[in-house]
Amino acid sequence: MITEDTIVSMSEEIKTFCVRLFPRSWSVTHTSFEIAELEMNRNKIVFGKAHHCGKIQISNIYVGTDCYSALKSTLIHEFSHLIVGLKENHNSRFKRIFEYLSDKAEMDTAAILKDHDVLRGKANAIKPCTLQLWMVFQNGDTEFVGNYQKRSKKYTAYDPSVRNLQYKGKLIDRFYYTESPTNDSSQSIQQ
Numbered sequence: 001m002i003t004e005d006t007i008v009s010m011s012e013e014i015k016t017f018c019v020r021l022f023p024r025s026w027s028v029t030h031t032s033f034e035i036a037e038l039e040m041n042r043n044k045i046v047f048g049k050a051h052h053c054g055k056i057q058i059s060n061i062y063v064g065t066d067c068y069s070a071l072k073s074t075l076i077h078e079f080s081h082l083i084v085g086l087k088e089n090h091n092s093r094f095k096r097i098f099e100y101l102s103d104k105a106e107m108d109t110a111a112i113l114k115d116h117d118v119l120r121g122k123a124n125a126i127k128p129c130t131l132q133l134w135m136v137f138q139n140g141d142t143e144f145v146g147n148y149q150k151r152s153k154k155y156t157a158y159d160p161s162v163r164n165l166q167y168k169g170k171l172i173d174r175f176y177y178t179e180s181p182t183n184d185s186s187q188s189i190q191q
């Protein structure tokens with residue numbers, strides 16, 4: 001079973017592996033590593049994030065699972081971001097490096113996909129209901145605020161005559177929540 005220690009030791013192992021295959025200057029120098037609670041709901045699971053400062057974050061969703069293949073793949077993915085540079089995003093250059101490293105690491109695509117199913121199931125079990133918060137401006141425009149796990153009185157009881165909030169210079173008239181679509185196929189994976 002994967003523990004925080006497993007994630008840390010595997011990250012060191014993958015870093016060494018990446019440095020061996022790409023010994024010359026990386027676009028972003030790796031600085032630090034962190035296990036974090038990353039975004040996770042019905043619509044989106046973030047397994048990892050690479051930052052401009054060289055920090056790599058890995059989602060704590062891996063802890064307690066046996067999703068070794070997916071974890072390894074996420075680590076290769078994040079280190080590929082540092083090698084090619086974050087502004088390259090997921091372009092063809094990024095994909096070439098990622099696929100090259102995955103190939104050298106003998107990654108098993110079927111095993112990764114199976115792990116992703118397990119992780120999706122875990123994400124849905126932990127946070128079964130996600131709400132979307134919207135704001136309506138006095139001019140009638142509506143804008144998405146963000147995803148939330150529960151309703152807050154701050155928004156449901158919002159009264160513009162008591163406290164008038166503004167966003168980008170527009171006065172907010174009211175807030176409302178909608179429930180996330182329950183269709184799991186809409187769920188995307190980001191790393």
Ligand SMILES: [Zn+2]
Pocket residue numbers: 077081089090190191
């Ligand atoms: Zn990515």
